[in-house]
Amino acid sequence: MRPLFHPAIEDVRPEAILHALADPGRAAMFAKIMQAGCVEACSAVASLGERVIPKSSLSNHIKVLREAGLIRSERHGTEVRNHSRWAEVEARFPGLLAGILNAYASDGGSGSCSTGPIDPR
């Protein structure tokens, strides 16, 4: 198993973040990781709404979030814990994440993704 790759914060590109969060499912995962005290096993995030996400897709979504610089993942034994990198990303691109997550939150019921109003950490 290859070691997990994380971009340095200064290598994080806005287009990667937008692409990662342009999927409502991924945006919901990110919101959940952020709100859950910034720690979450991959599988804990596996059901969003009605939908059960297959493991392989889940693994891939998490990878997209990680490589976009949005989360940090560490292996702990057999599981992986995910932390949001909100503070770093916020310092580099102020207002970006709040704007995006609030947009999804205010879009509300109609999207597939539930996110309360934003308040990091």
Added chain:
Amino acid sequence: MRPLFHPAIEDVRPEAILHALADPGRAAMFAKIMQAGCVEACSAVASLGERVIPKSSLSNHIKVLREAGLIRSERHGTEVRNHSRWAEVEARFPGLLAGILNAYASDGGSGSCSTGPIDPR
């Protein structure tokens, strides 16, 4: 030629906006349309940096921006004029566009896209 379709502002989805702006070229077009007094023929937007964009791709990029709800296009004789819908989008998703365009702007030279700091209209 089919009449141009524009979503009503309440039908605009955050994921469509993120997807549209996840392409640095499209983000640069949008920034240009906004800054150029909100009016711009498609062809006026055709050269971004070094790159000359083929007409068919350009037409498609403009369509993506339009269908995401970011711009309004009107035919005037043989050309199409594009207006940004900043105010409407800002009212629906406060802070979203500013966050995104500022992120690209502060990413600056390294991306393929030049956008000054944001100040609508």
Added chain:
DNA sequence: CCCATAGTTCGGAACTTCGGAACTTATGGA
């Protein structure tokens, strides 16, 4: 050692994006 659990990788089907060539539509002469 064997099993269960948590993730990852592989590979094919379905979808999206890119760009060249052909088409449409409007305008401005001769």
Added chain:
DNA sequence: TCCATAAGTTCCGAAGTTCCGAACTATGGG
């Protein structure tokens, strides 16, 4: 009026991306 030209759009094939089931690889416990 008829033709030429300019601005966009559509079509379609090649290239790339995403999704998900099946097979695989760690790790920890009994």
